[in-house]
Amino acid sequence: MFCDSYPITAYEDLGAGVYSLRVKAPQITAAAQPGQFVEIGVPGFSLRRPISLCGIDPEKGEIRLVIADRGAGTHTLSTLREGDSIDLLGPLGTGFALPEPGAHVALVGGGIGTPPLLPLAERYRETCNAILGYRGRDQVILDVDFARFCDTVVCTDDGTYGVKGTVSPALEALLQACRIDIVYACGPAPMLRAVRDLCMQYSVRAQLSLEERMACGVGACVGCAVMTEHGGVRRVRRVCKDGPVFEAADIVF
Template sequence: MYFCEKYPVVEKRELADGIYSVVVNAPNAAKAAAAGQFANIGVPGFTLRRPISICGIDKERGTLRFVFEVRGKGTAELAKISEGDELDILAPLGNGFSIPETGRIIAVGGGIGVPPMLEISVETCERCTAIIGFRDKSRIILAEDFERNGSEVHLCTDDGSAGQKGLVTFPLADELEKGDVAAVMACGPAVMLKSVAKMCEVYNVPCQVSLEQRMGCGVGACVVCSCLTVRNGKEMYSRVCKDGPVFNAEEVKFDG
Protein backbone atom coordinates (compact mmCIF):
# COMPACT_ATOMS: atom_id res chain seq x y z
CA MET A 1 0.00 0.00 0.00
CA TYR A 2 1.39 3.39 -0.96
CA PHE A 3 0.15 6.94 -0.66
CA CYS A 4 0.52 10.16 -2.64
CA GLU A 5 0.19 13.15 -0.37
CA LYS A 6 1.77 16.41 0.69
CA TYR A 7 3.47 15.90 4.03
CA PRO A 8 4.91 18.63 6.28
CA VAL A 9 8.66 18.76 6.83
CA VAL A 10 9.30 18.64 10.57
CA GLU A 11 13.10 18.62 10.51
CA LYS A 12 15.81 19.52 8.03
CA ARG A 13 19.56 19.33 8.59
CA GLU A 14 22.63 19.43 6.38
CA LEU A 15 24.72 16.38 7.30
CA ALA A 16 27.65 17.11 4.99
CA ASP A 17 28.23 19.56 2.18
CA GLY A 18 25.22 19.11 -0.14
CA ILE A 19 23.80 16.12 1.77
CA TYR A 20 20.54 16.76 3.57
CA SER A 21 18.43 14.94 6.10
CA VAL A 22 14.71 15.69 5.91
CA VAL A 23 12.05 14.28 8.23
CA VAL A 24 8.40 14.48 7.23
CA ASN A 25 5.29 13.84 9.25
CA ALA A 26 3.61 11.10 7.24
CA PRO A 27 1.78 8.71 9.60
CA ASN A 28 0.04 6.57 6.96
CA ALA A 29 3.16 6.16 4.81
CA ALA A 30 5.37 5.52 7.86
CA LYS A 31 3.01 2.80 9.05
CA ALA A 32 3.20 1.05 5.68
CA ALA A 33 6.94 1.49 5.12
CA ALA A 34 9.71 -1.10 5.44
CA ALA A 35 13.51 -0.97 5.34
CA GLY A 36 14.84 -0.57 1.81
CA GLN A 37 11.74 0.98 0.27
CA PHE A 38 11.83 4.41 -1.34
CA ALA A 39 9.73 7.47 -2.09
CA ASN A 40 9.22 9.30 -5.37
CA ILE A 41 9.29 12.95 -4.41
CA GLY A 42 7.74 15.71 -6.49
CA VAL A 43 9.85 18.79 -7.20
CA PRO A 44 8.02 21.96 -8.30
CA GLY A 45 8.90 22.85 -11.88
CA PHE A 46 10.13 19.37 -12.85
CA THR A 47 8.24 16.75 -14.84
CA LEU A 48 9.77 13.78 -13.05
CA ARG A 49 9.71 13.02 -9.36
CA ARG A 50 12.99 12.17 -7.64
CA PRO A 51 13.34 8.66 -6.24
CA ILE A 52 14.89 8.88 -2.76
CA SER A 53 15.47 5.94 -0.45
CA ILE A 54 13.83 5.86 2.96
CA CYS A 55 16.50 6.29 5.62
CA GLY A 56 14.35 6.15 8.73
CA ILE A 57 10.88 4.94 9.67
CA ASP A 58 9.31 5.92 12.99
CA LYS A 59 5.91 4.25 13.10
CA GLU A 60 5.14 5.64 16.58
CA ARG A 61 5.88 9.25 15.74
CA GLY A 62 4.51 8.72 12.25
CA THR A 63 7.57 10.09 10.48
CA LEU A 64 9.77 9.17 7.54
CA ARG A 65 13.36 10.33 7.15
CA PHE A 66 15.14 10.88 3.86
CA VAL A 67 18.82 11.58 3.34
CA PHE A 68 19.71 12.77 -0.13
CA GLU A 69 22.59 14.38 -1.95
CA VAL A 70 22.33 17.32 -4.35
CA ARG A 71 23.24 15.74 -7.67
CA GLY A 72 21.52 17.98 -10.23
CA LYS A 73 18.97 20.73 -10.67
CA GLY A 74 16.07 18.70 -9.27
CA THR A 75 17.77 17.71 -6.02
CA ALA A 76 19.15 21.26 -5.73
CA GLU A 77 15.57 22.53 -5.84
CA LEU A 78 14.51 19.87 -3.35
CA ALA A 79 17.27 21.01 -0.99
CA LYS A 80 15.61 24.45 -0.75
CA ILE A 81 12.77 22.97 1.30
CA SER A 82 12.39 24.35 4.82
CA GLU A 83 10.84 23.05 8.00
CA GLY A 84 7.11 23.72 7.82
CA ASP A 85 6.99 23.39 4.02
CA GLU A 86 5.21 20.46 2.46
CA LEU A 87 6.80 17.74 0.36
CA ASP A 88 4.83 15.99 -2.39
CA ILE A 89 5.58 12.35 -1.64
CA LEU A 90 4.61 9.07 -3.29
CA ALA A 91 5.56 6.37 -0.77
CA PRO A 92 6.40 3.78 0.36
CA LEU A 93 7.36 2.16 -2.94
CA GLY A 94 9.07 -1.03 -4.06
CA ASN A 95 10.29 -4.13 -2.30
CA GLY A 96 12.59 -3.55 0.65
CA PHE A 97 15.13 -5.83 2.31
CA SER A 98 13.96 -9.14 3.71
CA ILE A 99 15.76 -9.30 7.00
CA PRO A 100 16.36 -12.75 8.52
CA GLU A 101 14.93 -13.00 12.04
CA THR A 102 18.06 -14.51 13.50
CA GLY A 103 21.77 -14.48 12.77
CA ARG A 104 24.31 -11.86 11.96
CA ILE A 105 23.52 -9.26 9.29
CA ILE A 106 26.13 -7.27 7.42
CA ALA A 107 24.90 -3.98 5.98
CA VAL A 108 27.26 -2.51 3.38
CA GLY A 109 26.77 1.05 2.18
CA GLY A 110 28.80 3.20 -0.17
CA GLY A 111 28.41 6.99 -0.22
CA ILE A 112 24.82 8.04 -0.74
CA GLY A 113 24.01 4.31 -0.69
CA VAL A 114 24.45 4.39 3.09
CA PRO A 115 21.07 5.96 4.06
CA PRO A 116 18.84 2.99 3.06
CA MET A 117 21.01 0.70 5.20
CA LEU A 118 20.27 2.54 8.44
CA GLU A 119 16.82 1.09 8.96
CA ILE A 120 18.33 -2.42 8.80
CA SER A 121 20.50 -1.49 11.76
CA VAL A 122 17.47 -0.07 13.61
CA GLU A 123 15.72 -3.41 13.23
CA THR A 124 18.66 -5.68 13.97
CA CYS A 125 20.74 -3.59 16.42
CA GLU A 126 23.65 -5.69 17.78
CA ARG A 127 23.05 -8.37 15.17
CA CYS A 128 24.06 -5.85 12.53
CA THR A 129 27.58 -5.04 11.42
CA ALA A 130 27.62 -1.91 9.27
CA ILE A 131 30.41 -1.40 6.77
CA ILE A 132 30.13 2.09 5.39
CA GLY A 133 32.44 3.74 2.90
CA PHE A 134 32.90 7.33 1.77
CA ARG A 135 35.18 9.28 -0.54
CA ASP A 136 36.80 11.19 2.29
CA LYS A 137 36.24 12.46 5.83
CA SER A 138 34.04 15.36 4.68
CA ARG A 139 31.49 13.01 3.11
CA ILE A 140 30.85 10.84 6.19
CA ILE A 141 27.20 10.62 7.17
CA LEU A 142 25.15 8.61 9.64
CA ALA A 143 28.06 6.75 11.30
CA GLU A 144 26.84 7.68 14.81
CA ASP A 145 23.30 6.65 13.90
CA PHE A 146 24.48 3.09 13.28
CA GLU A 147 26.47 3.11 16.54
CA ARG A 148 23.47 4.40 18.47
CA ASN A 149 21.55 1.30 17.38
CA GLY A 150 24.23 -0.89 18.94
CA SER A 151 25.60 -2.01 15.58
CA GLU A 152 29.31 -2.49 15.07
CA VAL A 153 30.57 0.04 12.52
CA HIS A 154 33.48 -0.32 10.10
CA LEU A 155 34.20 3.07 8.58
CA CYS A 156 36.18 3.26 5.34
CA THR A 157 37.34 6.19 3.24
CA ASP A 158 38.91 6.09 -0.19
CA ASP A 159 41.76 8.40 0.89
CA GLY A 160 42.15 7.16 4.46
CA SER A 161 41.23 10.55 5.96
CA ALA A 162 39.00 8.68 8.44
CA GLY A 163 38.57 5.04 9.41
CA GLN A 164 40.18 2.33 7.36
CA LYS A 165 41.71 3.38 4.04
CA GLY A 166 40.23 1.65 1.02
CA LEU A 167 37.15 -0.13 -0.16
CA VAL A 168 34.31 -1.56 1.89
CA THR A 169 35.17 -4.99 0.50
CA PHE A 170 38.30 -5.23 2.72
CA PRO A 171 36.41 -5.29 6.05
CA LEU A 172 33.65 -7.28 4.35
CA ALA A 173 36.14 -10.06 3.59
CA ASP A 174 37.22 -10.14 7.24
CA GLU A 175 33.64 -10.31 8.45
CA LEU A 176 32.68 -13.05 6.00
CA GLU A 177 35.78 -14.97 7.04
CA LYS A 178 34.54 -14.96 10.67
CA GLY A 179 31.54 -16.92 9.44
CA ASP A 180 28.00 -17.21 10.80
CA VAL A 181 26.56 -14.50 8.54
CA ALA A 182 22.82 -14.83 7.86
CA ALA A 183 22.76 -12.23 5.10
CA VAL A 184 24.67 -9.40 3.49
CA MET A 185 22.72 -6.36 2.29
CA ALA A 186 24.22 -3.62 0.20
CA CYS A 187 23.54 -0.31 -1.50
CA GLY A 188 26.04 1.86 -3.34
CA PRO A 189 27.81 2.30 -6.68
CA ALA A 190 27.35 -0.53 -9.20
CA VAL A 191 31.02 -1.56 -9.05
CA MET A 192 30.78 -1.89 -5.27
CA LEU A 193 27.60 -3.96 -5.49
CA LYS A 194 29.19 -6.24 -8.04
CA SER A 195 32.22 -6.89 -5.81
CA VAL A 196 30.06 -7.43 -2.73
CA ALA A 197 27.86 -9.88 -4.63
CA LYS A 198 30.87 -11.79 -5.93
CA MET A 199 32.37 -12.10 -2.43
CA CYS A 200 29.08 -13.34 -1.01
CA GLU A 201 28.93 -15.93 -3.74
CA VAL A 202 32.42 -17.15 -2.80
CA TYR A 203 31.45 -17.40 0.88
CA ASN A 204 28.03 -18.82 0.01
CA VAL A 205 26.20 -16.13 1.97
CA PRO A 206 22.82 -14.78 0.73
CA CYS A 207 23.19 -11.24 -0.58
CA GLN A 208 20.57 -8.58 -1.29
CA VAL A 209 21.41 -5.46 -3.27
CA SER A 210 19.49 -2.21 -3.64
CA LEU A 211 19.74 -0.89 -7.20
CA GLU A 212 19.41 2.53 -8.76
CA GLN A 213 18.21 3.51 -12.24
CA ARG A 214 16.73 6.54 -13.96
CA MET A 215 13.07 6.27 -13.06
CA GLY A 216 9.69 7.46 -14.30
CA CYS A 217 6.44 6.65 -12.49
CA GLY A 218 7.98 4.79 -9.52
CA VAL A 219 5.07 2.36 -9.29
CA GLY A 220 5.78 -0.14 -12.07
CA ALA A 221 3.64 1.37 -14.81
CA CYS A 222 6.10 2.87 -17.27
CA VAL A 223 8.86 0.22 -17.33
CA VAL A 224 11.72 2.67 -17.83
CA CYS A 225 13.85 1.84 -14.75
CA SER A 226 14.86 -1.58 -15.96
CA CYS A 227 17.75 -3.75 -14.85
CA LEU A 228 18.82 -7.02 -16.39
CA THR A 229 17.98 -10.00 -14.20
CA VAL A 230 17.90 -13.76 -14.50
CA ARG A 231 14.74 -15.44 -13.31
CA ASN A 232 14.00 -19.13 -13.81
CA GLY A 233 17.09 -19.35 -15.98
CA LYS A 234 15.83 -16.65 -18.31
CA GLU A 235 17.33 -13.20 -18.83
CA MET A 236 14.76 -10.44 -18.54
CA TYR A 237 14.48 -6.77 -17.68
CA SER A 238 12.98 -6.22 -14.25
CA ARG A 239 11.66 -2.94 -12.93
CA VAL A 240 13.88 -1.37 -10.27
CA CYS A 241 10.88 0.50 -8.84
CA LYS A 242 8.43 -2.36 -8.53
CA ASP A 243 10.37 -5.64 -8.68
CA GLY A 244 13.16 -3.97 -6.66
CA PRO A 245 14.82 -1.75 -5.67
CA VAL A 246 16.12 -4.65 -3.56
CA PHE A 247 17.01 -7.78 -5.49
CA ASN A 248 18.68 -11.03 -4.56
CA ALA A 249 22.19 -10.52 -5.87
CA GLU A 250 22.27 -13.80 -7.77
CA GLU A 251 19.37 -12.57 -9.93
CA VAL A 252 21.16 -9.43 -11.06
CA LYS A 253 23.28 -9.23 -14.20
CA PHE A 254 25.54 -6.39 -13.13
CA ASP A 255 27.00 -5.85 -16.60
CA GLY A 256 23.59 -5.89 -18.31
Protein backbone atom coordinates (compact mmCIF):
# COMPACT_ATOMS: atom_id res chain seq x y z
CA MET A 1 0.00 0.00 0.00
CA PHE A 2 1.12 3.51 -0.79
CA CYS A 3 -0.22 6.92 0.11
CA ASP A 4 0.96 9.93 -1.79
CA SER A 5 0.05 12.73 -4.12
CA TYR A 6 0.09 11.73 -7.79
CA PRO A 7 -0.30 13.71 -11.03
CA ILE A 8 -3.40 13.43 -13.17
CA THR A 9 -2.52 12.77 -16.80
CA ALA A 10 -5.99 12.86 -18.34
CA TYR A 11 -9.52 13.93 -17.52
CA GLU A 12 -12.50 12.79 -19.53
CA ASP A 13 -16.18 13.58 -19.09
CA LEU A 14 -18.06 10.34 -19.75
CA GLY A 15 -21.48 12.02 -19.52
CA ALA A 16 -24.24 11.02 -17.14
CA GLY A 17 -22.38 12.84 -14.35
CA VAL A 18 -19.52 10.39 -14.58
CA TYR A 19 -15.91 11.27 -15.26
CA SER A 20 -12.66 9.46 -15.80
CA LEU A 21 -9.24 10.33 -14.40
CA ARG A 22 -5.95 8.77 -15.38
CA VAL A 23 -3.31 9.08 -12.71
CA LYS A 24 0.43 8.48 -12.97
CA ALA A 25 1.05 6.34 -9.88
CA PRO A 26 3.74 3.80 -10.76
CA GLN A 27 3.99 2.27 -7.26
CA ILE A 28 0.24 1.70 -7.01
CA THR A 29 0.02 0.50 -10.61
CA ALA A 30 2.81 -2.05 -10.15
CA ALA A 31 1.08 -3.59 -7.14
CA ALA A 32 -2.51 -3.33 -8.36
CA GLN A 33 -4.78 -6.26 -9.22
CA PRO A 34 -8.18 -6.17 -10.95
CA GLY A 35 -10.91 -5.66 -8.35
CA GLN A 36 -8.76 -3.62 -6.00
CA PHE A 37 -9.46 0.02 -5.25
CA VAL A 38 -7.91 3.23 -4.01
CA GLU A 39 -9.15 5.75 -1.47
CA ILE A 40 -9.00 9.34 -2.66
CA GLY A 41 -8.36 12.10 -0.15
CA VAL A 42 -10.52 15.16 -0.86
CA PRO A 43 -9.43 18.51 0.60
CA GLY A 44 -11.86 19.57 3.31
CA PHE A 45 -13.40 16.14 3.86
CA SER A 46 -12.68 13.80 6.77
CA LEU A 47 -13.12 10.54 4.92
CA ARG A 48 -11.47 9.30 1.77
CA ARG A 49 -13.59 8.17 -1.20
CA PRO A 50 -13.17 4.52 -2.17
CA ILE A 51 -12.95 4.20 -5.97
CA SER A 52 -12.33 0.96 -7.86
CA LEU A 53 -9.57 0.57 -10.43
CA CYS A 54 -11.06 0.81 -13.91
CA GLY A 55 -7.71 0.50 -15.62
CA ILE A 56 -4.24 -0.70 -14.66
CA ASP A 57 -1.50 0.16 -17.16
CA PRO A 58 1.89 -1.06 -15.90
CA GLU A 59 3.68 0.18 -19.02
CA LYS A 60 2.62 3.79 -18.48
CA GLY A 61 2.50 3.40 -14.69
CA GLU A 62 -1.05 4.69 -14.79
CA ILE A 63 -4.32 3.76 -13.20
CA ARG A 64 -7.73 4.86 -14.40
CA LEU A 65 -10.48 5.92 -12.02
CA VAL A 66 -14.08 6.35 -13.15
CA ILE A 67 -16.06 8.39 -10.66
CA ALA A 68 -19.73 9.37 -10.40
CA ASP A 69 -20.34 12.95 -9.33
CA ARG A 70 -22.89 12.16 -6.66
CA GLY A 71 -21.94 14.11 -3.57
CA ALA A 72 -19.91 17.06 -2.37
CA GLY A 73 -16.67 15.04 -2.25
CA THR A 74 -16.89 13.46 -5.69
CA HIS A 75 -18.04 16.83 -7.04
CA THR A 76 -14.87 18.46 -5.73
CA LEU A 77 -12.86 15.72 -7.43
CA SER A 78 -14.72 16.37 -10.69
CA THR A 79 -12.99 19.76 -10.94
CA LEU A 80 -9.53 18.12 -11.24
CA ARG A 81 -7.82 18.27 -14.62
CA GLU A 82 -4.66 17.09 -16.31
CA GLY A 83 -1.63 18.40 -14.40
CA ASP A 84 -3.45 18.60 -11.06
CA SER A 85 -2.43 16.24 -8.32
CA ILE A 86 -4.60 13.78 -6.44
CA ASP A 87 -4.10 12.15 -3.03
CA LEU A 88 -4.37 8.37 -3.34
CA LEU A 89 -4.14 5.53 -0.83
CA GLY A 90 -3.78 2.11 -2.40
CA PRO A 91 -3.95 -0.36 -3.89
CA LEU A 92 -6.45 -1.58 -1.32
CA GLY A 93 -8.40 -4.75 -0.75
CA THR A 94 -8.54 -8.21 -2.22
CA GLY A 95 -9.43 -8.28 -5.89
CA PHE A 96 -10.92 -10.88 -8.21
CA ALA A 97 -9.65 -14.45 -8.33
CA LEU A 98 -7.93 -14.72 -11.70
CA PRO A 99 -8.03 -18.04 -13.49
CA GLU A 100 -5.42 -18.48 -16.21
CA PRO A 101 -6.04 -16.69 -19.52
CA GLY A 102 -8.24 -18.93 -21.65
CA ALA A 103 -10.80 -19.42 -18.92
CA HIS A 104 -14.24 -18.41 -20.09
CA VAL A 105 -15.51 -15.60 -17.94
CA ALA A 106 -18.62 -13.46 -17.86
CA LEU A 107 -18.78 -9.90 -16.57
CA VAL A 108 -22.03 -8.45 -15.28
CA GLY A 109 -21.96 -4.75 -14.46
CA GLY A 110 -24.66 -2.33 -13.42
CA GLY A 111 -24.26 1.44 -13.90
CA ILE A 112 -21.36 2.82 -11.90
CA GLY A 113 -20.56 -0.80 -10.98
CA THR A 114 -19.14 -1.41 -14.46
CA PRO A 115 -15.67 0.22 -14.07
CA PRO A 116 -13.93 -2.46 -11.93
CA LEU A 117 -14.82 -5.11 -14.53
CA LEU A 118 -12.97 -3.42 -17.38
CA PRO A 119 -9.50 -4.80 -16.44
CA LEU A 120 -11.03 -8.29 -16.61
CA ALA A 121 -12.33 -7.65 -20.13
CA GLU A 122 -8.81 -6.61 -21.08
CA ARG A 123 -7.31 -9.76 -19.52
CA TYR A 124 -9.70 -12.37 -20.91
CA ARG A 125 -10.73 -10.73 -24.23
CA GLU A 126 -11.98 -13.43 -26.65
CA THR A 127 -12.99 -15.74 -23.80
CA CYS A 128 -14.93 -13.00 -22.06
CA ASN A 129 -18.57 -11.91 -22.36
CA ALA A 130 -19.68 -8.61 -20.82
CA ILE A 131 -23.28 -7.83 -19.93
CA LEU A 132 -23.74 -4.23 -18.90
CA GLY A 133 -26.95 -2.83 -17.45
CA TYR A 134 -28.05 0.81 -17.14
CA ARG A 135 -31.28 2.65 -16.41
CA GLY A 136 -31.41 4.21 -19.87
CA ARG A 137 -29.38 5.50 -22.79
CA ASP A 138 -28.23 8.60 -20.92
CA GLN A 139 -26.64 6.51 -18.16
CA VAL A 140 -24.57 4.29 -20.46
CA ILE A 141 -20.83 4.52 -19.76
CA LEU A 142 -17.77 2.51 -20.84
CA ASP A 143 -19.70 0.26 -23.26
CA VAL A 144 -17.28 1.20 -26.04
CA ASP A 145 -14.31 0.42 -23.77
CA PHE A 146 -15.66 -3.05 -23.02
CA ALA A 147 -16.53 -3.69 -26.67
CA ARG A 148 -12.89 -3.00 -27.64
CA PHE A 149 -11.86 -6.07 -25.68
CA CYS A 150 -14.74 -8.51 -25.58
CA ASP A 151 -18.22 -9.48 -26.70
CA THR A 152 -20.47 -6.90 -25.03
CA VAL A 153 -24.22 -6.77 -24.53
CA VAL A 154 -25.81 -3.57 -23.22
CA CYS A 155 -29.18 -3.69 -21.45
CA THR A 156 -31.27 -0.71 -20.41
CA ASP A 157 -34.25 -0.79 -18.08
CA ASP A 158 -36.27 1.47 -20.37
CA GLY A 159 -35.08 0.01 -23.66
CA THR A 160 -33.66 3.30 -24.94
CA TYR A 161 -30.36 1.60 -25.81
CA GLY A 162 -29.36 -2.00 -26.43
CA VAL A 163 -31.61 -4.73 -25.11
CA LYS A 164 -34.62 -3.71 -23.02
CA GLY A 165 -34.63 -5.13 -19.52
CA THR A 166 -32.27 -6.06 -16.74
CA VAL A 167 -29.03 -8.00 -17.09
CA SER A 168 -30.63 -11.21 -15.75
CA PRO A 169 -32.20 -12.58 -18.98
CA ALA A 170 -28.98 -11.90 -20.89
CA LEU A 171 -26.92 -13.66 -18.21
CA GLU A 172 -29.28 -16.63 -18.13
CA ALA A 173 -29.11 -16.95 -21.92
CA LEU A 174 -25.32 -16.90 -21.74
CA LEU A 175 -25.19 -19.50 -18.97
CA GLN A 176 -27.49 -21.73 -21.03
CA ALA A 177 -25.56 -21.22 -24.26
CA CYS A 178 -22.00 -21.87 -23.15
CA ARG A 179 -19.80 -23.14 -20.38
CA ILE A 180 -18.73 -20.24 -18.17
CA ASP A 181 -15.96 -20.87 -15.65
CA ILE A 182 -16.65 -17.82 -13.52
CA VAL A 183 -18.96 -14.81 -13.41
CA TYR A 184 -17.77 -11.47 -12.02
CA ALA A 185 -20.34 -8.88 -11.07
CA CYS A 186 -20.48 -5.37 -9.65
CA GLY A 187 -23.50 -3.14 -9.35
CA PRO A 188 -26.54 -2.40 -7.22
CA ALA A 189 -27.53 -4.96 -4.57
CA PRO A 190 -30.68 -6.25 -6.34
CA MET A 191 -28.59 -6.97 -9.45
CA LEU A 192 -25.94 -8.75 -7.39
CA ARG A 193 -28.58 -10.91 -5.71
CA ALA A 194 -30.04 -11.83 -9.08
CA VAL A 195 -26.58 -12.74 -10.43
CA ARG A 196 -25.86 -14.80 -7.34
CA ASP A 197 -29.17 -16.67 -7.63
CA LEU A 198 -28.73 -17.40 -11.34
CA CYS A 199 -25.17 -18.61 -10.89
CA MET A 200 -26.17 -20.90 -8.05
CA GLN A 201 -29.01 -22.25 -10.21
CA TYR A 202 -26.56 -23.03 -13.01
CA SER A 203 -23.78 -24.15 -10.63
CA VAL A 204 -21.36 -21.53 -11.89
CA ARG A 205 -18.87 -19.86 -9.61
CA ALA A 206 -19.49 -16.14 -9.14
CA GLN A 207 -17.57 -13.36 -7.47
CA LEU A 208 -19.22 -10.12 -6.49
CA SER A 209 -17.55 -6.78 -5.85
CA LEU A 210 -19.37 -5.01 -3.02
CA GLU A 211 -19.74 -1.37 -2.17
CA GLU A 212 -19.94 -0.19 1.44
CA ARG A 213 -19.41 2.99 3.38
CA MET A 214 -15.90 2.76 4.77
CA ALA A 215 -13.36 4.76 6.70
CA CYS A 216 -9.78 3.47 7.01
CA GLY A 217 -9.67 1.32 3.83
CA VAL A 218 -6.96 -0.90 5.33
CA GLY A 219 -8.92 -3.20 7.65
CA ALA A 220 -8.16 -1.32 10.85
CA CYS A 221 -11.51 0.18 11.84
CA VAL A 222 -13.96 -2.55 10.78
CA GLY A 223 -16.33 0.20 9.69
CA CYS A 224 -17.28 -1.65 6.52
CA ALA A 225 -18.70 -5.10 7.08
CA VAL A 226 -20.44 -7.88 5.23
CA MET A 227 -21.91 -11.02 6.76
CA THR A 228 -20.63 -14.15 5.07
CA GLU A 229 -21.47 -17.80 5.57
CA HIS A 230 -19.21 -20.62 4.49
CA GLY A 231 -19.55 -24.25 5.54
CA GLY A 232 -22.29 -23.27 7.99
CA VAL A 233 -20.04 -20.74 9.78
CA ARG A 234 -21.14 -17.12 9.79
CA ARG A 235 -18.37 -14.53 9.81
CA VAL A 236 -18.33 -10.77 9.56
CA ARG A 237 -15.73 -9.78 7.03
CA ARG A 238 -14.19 -6.44 6.14
CA VAL A 239 -15.26 -5.14 2.73
CA CYS A 240 -12.10 -3.01 2.44
CA LYS A 241 -9.54 -5.69 3.31
CA ASP A 242 -11.09 -9.15 2.88
CA GLY A 243 -13.03 -7.78 -0.11
CA PRO A 244 -14.39 -5.82 -1.87
CA VAL A 245 -14.61 -9.03 -3.92
CA PHE A 246 -16.30 -12.02 -2.27
CA GLU A 247 -17.54 -15.41 -3.41
CA ALA A 248 -21.21 -14.86 -4.27
CA ALA A 249 -22.23 -18.08 -2.54
CA ASP A 250 -20.80 -16.85 0.78
CA ILE A 251 -22.53 -13.49 0.98
CA VAL A 252 -25.48 -13.08 3.33
CA PHE A 253 -27.48 -10.21 1.84
